[in-house]
Amino acid sequence: MHIGIIGSGKIGGTLAAHFATAGHEVAIANSRGPETLRELEAELGGHVHAVTAREAAEFGEVTVVAIPFGRYTDLPSGAFDGQIVIDTCNYYPDRDGHRADLDRDATTSSELLQEVLPGSRVVKAFNAIRFDDLREQARRDGAQGRRAIPVSGDDAEAKTVVGALIDQIGFEPVDVGTLAEGGRRHQPGTAVYTVDLNAQQLREQLESAPKHP
Ligand SMILES: NC(=O)c1ccc[n+]([C@@H]2O[C@H](COP(=O)([O-])OP(=O)(O)OC[C@H]3O[C@@H](n4cnc5c(N)ncnc54)[C@H](OP(=O)(O)O)[C@@H]3O)[C@@H](O)[C@H]2O)c1
Secondary structure (H helix, E strand, C coil): CEEEEECCCHHHHHHHHHHHHCCCEEEEECCCCHHHHHHHHHHHCCCEEECCHHHHHHHCCEEEECCCHHHHHHCCCCCCCCCEEEECCCCCHHHHCCCHHHHCCCCCHHHHHHHHCCCCEEEECCCCCCHHHHHHCCCCCCCCCCEEEEEEECCHHHHHHHHHHHHHHCCEEEEEECCCHHHHHCCCCCCCCCCCCEHHHHHHHHHHCCCCC
16 A cells, blocks of 8 residues: 655654555655655665645555644645545644644544545554654554554444454554544543553543533
């Protein structure tokens, strides 16, 4: 599969390595341009190509957004139409600047991302695992009890595609609902955020968590 990744830092770089190992073609971008990514490109081998953000968005059948949430309106407009977008981002007001709607829980960061990428199908995933765990806990043998990754989104088919990618790179996808309902259940401050849980443990935690009104 062709996978674009916007953001080449801790999460974007780790996912690029996993997807390339799984045999996908990856186009990766940062904010400063592809010439600043030659070292990463060389390190990750022939399946990873350094490109601009627009090229990364246009390359992928699936595009990962792995940037500080506060920069989400910088994403190249119109480039994501028809695509599945994996949103790894989290809202951290100290880093991203305060937003009144998020501070009063009137919406979620993933719903805001979906609003600026209307032709795409946003799936929230990989936001609730630290990058070093993402790098080190992959179990590609499909072993029982491997770490679960919560997945939320409004499009069932898009969640299935993302779930298959998660399984391929060595984790257990768990569908936790829509962007609004599910997304709230694995964002910062929740009981499952960055906690090492297998699928059963994740479901148990989510069942005991308070539901959004
Ligand atoms: N770190 C974690 O363990 C972790 C875990 C789960 C989720 N997350 C979330 O995932 C997102 C990425 O986190 P990270 O830790 O990977 O961040 P990071 O290491 O700081 O990397 C951020 C990347 O985003 C790029 N970027 C920033 N603005 C951009 C723009 N307008 N267009 C294109 N690229 C842009 C940066 O490019 P430059 O290098 O050119 O500045 C950099 O490559 C955040 O929302 C974070 O909250 C992080």
